[in-house]
Amino acid sequence: MTNIIYGSEVSKQIKEEIKEEISKITKRLPKLCVILVGNNPASVSYVKGKEKACKEVGMLSEIIILEDTISEEELIEKVKELNNDSSIDGILVQMPLPRHINENRVIENIDPSKDVDGLHPYNIAKLYLKEDGLVPCTPLGIIELLKRSNIEISGKNAVVIGRSKLVGNPVSKLLLDENATVTICHSRTNNLAKVCSNADILVVAIGREKFVTKEFVKDNAVVIDVGINRNSEGKLVGDVDFEDVKDKTSYITPVPKGVGPMTIAMLLSNTYKAYLKRES
Numbered sequence: 001m002t003n004i005i006y007g008s009e010v011s012k013q014i015k016e017e018i019k020e021e022i023s024k025i026t027k028r029l030p031k032l033c034v035i036l037v038g039n040n041p042a043s044v045s046y047v048k049g050k051e052k053a054c055k056e057v058g059m060l061s062e063i064i065i066l067e068d069t070i071s072e073e074e075l076i077e078k079v080k081e082l083n084n085d086s087s088i089d090g091i092l093v094q095m096p097l098p099r100h101i102n103e104n105r106v107i108e109n110i111d112p113s114k115d116v117d118g119l120h121p122y123n124i125a126k127l128y129l130k131e132d133g134l135v136p137c138t139p140l141g142i143i144e145l146l147k148r149s150n151i152e153i154s155g156k157n158a159v160v161i162g163r164s165k166l167v168g169n170p171v172s173k174l175l176l177d178e179n180a181t182v183t184i185c186h187s188r189t190n191n192l193a194k195v196c197s198n199a200d201i202l203v204v205a206i207g208r209e210k211f212v213t214k215e216f217v218k219d220n221a222v223v224i225d226v227g228i229n230r231n232s233e234g235k236l237v238g239d240v241d242f243e244d245v246k247d248k249t250s251y252i253t254p255v256p257k258g259v260g261p262m263t264i265a266m267l268l269s270n271t272y273k274a275y276l277k278r279e280s
């Protein structure tokens with residue numbers, strides 16, 4: 001039988017837990033600061049979602065909107081100002097940035113202890129050394145979703161399609177740390193469908209509408225669809241052809257209401273974690 005894993009429901013539960021913790025705080029409240037450069041409609045909507053989520057759990061938030069003509073140096077100066085602001089626990093620079101700005105240079109200037117996106121080289125190293133740091137939100141959300149759905153990871157064959165620094169790479173490392181046997185696939189992988197059809201857990205993070213069809217899926221596999229694509233009608237669709245695949249799976253995440261809401265819940269969780277560390 002197929003079970004649909006609604007990240008939207010799991011994320012509500014996580015937000016309730018964070019809200020409960022924050023309601024007990026009698027001193028300074030945790031605060032997330034988001035920098036938005038320009039007015040890309042998708043970025044504006046993501047930032048609004050993050051602000052709303054902070055409000056829901058009683059966390060403070062600040063959105064700093066900067067002109068897309070800002071120079072790299074000026075943006076880095078702003079980041080440094082936030083690093084030095086003791087009221088701020090988490091700093092997130094909404095990506096993508098305008099072309100004239102080097103995203104890596106900006107990320108490298110965020111204080112790693114406030115890097116709630118987990119993309120600073122220090123936090124990436126912490127992840128690969130299996131030490132406690134801030135882990136990127138989407139991969140963290142995927143593992144949380146599996147665990148809270150009581151899906152066994154240890155000993156399973158996990159196949160990840162995608163090797164980005166934001167999703168594919170870190171989620172592969174987290175699955176390995178949970179003792180899965182991990183295969184990472186990408187655009188040069190030969191016989192992709194065959195490799196995937198060996199997966200007990202298949203994580204798909206490509207960015208191509210309905211790319212994964214039933215030939216990719218083993219009977220009773222767990223399928224996690226990370227993709228967010230807009231189809232020709234403007235609707236959000238995943239990288240997995242949900243209708244084609246669902247009857248073969250034991251568990252599958254939908255798009256929307258799957259991995260997406262977990263990303264925001266993990267951003268709150270990372271900000272709260274950064275706060276606790278700074279307060280200790």
Ligand code: NAP
Pocket residue numbers: 138161162163164165166167168185186187188189192205206207208226227228229259260261263
């Ligand atoms: P990305 O940086 O563009 O990486 C895509 C990866 O997919 C690359 O490793 C690429 O391989 C691989 N790929 C592309 N075409 C392929 C093909 N035909 N066969 C096999 N592999 C292929 O994207 P990303 O940032 O990881 O994001 C992936 C998707 O997840 C996007 O739809 C994005 O919008 C979505 N996303 C969702 C959330 C969420 O919260 N739900 C968060 C982040 C991202 P190469 O390395 O060989 O090029």
